[in-house]
Amino acid sequence: NAGVMQNPRHLVRRRGQEARLRCSPMKGHSHVYWYRQLPEEGLKFMVYLQKENIIDESGMPKERFSAEFPKEGPSILRIQQVVRGDSAAYFCASSTLDGYGYTFGSGTRLTVV
């Protein structure tokens, strides 16, 4: 049973480009959560999704950031027109419908140059 899979592990983007981060939840998990960790800081919750539905996006920046979890395929965190301040590690976690088995992926490290 593969764990939570995130890709790519490392992503380099120039300022103004788009970044797409993917997260495949564990088998049997229906909910996905995204977190951001700036250098030398803690994990900050961004968004919580189930398939085709955003449950809580209270931690998402209002502009340039969006997330989806389509019926088929991985969850995508999309950052448009990236800026240097978006450089961070982005972690995804998944759980069952009622929140059990909360497991994290290895993260995607985004560097904006």
Place this chain on the structure above:
Amino acid sequence: DAKTTQPPSMDCAEGRAANLPCNHSTISGNEYVYWYRQIHSQGPQYIIHGLKNNETNEMASLIITEDRKSSTLILPHATLRDTAVYYCIVRLPGFGNNNDMRFGAGTRLTVKP
């Protein structure tokens, strides 16, 4: 959400027990106490969780006070590989609840040879 308070840092000698405290004085009756750790920018790793009773698994033991206002994570024989940031989280999982984990600053445990 109930909040937790943890010391920012602790040291422990290799081979000795590491006892990491957590205060959660506003915990409600059905909220669980979870512990995760993050080793050097890897994805957070689940350690243990409990509701009222003390719990033990292959990684650690969790001692929850009778009034549930505080808990202690015990790593019985700390190794250098246990050096990490340890997070105590209070959460109410279950269908219809906000299931995301909210991370505080945690305790940076340094195991010294």
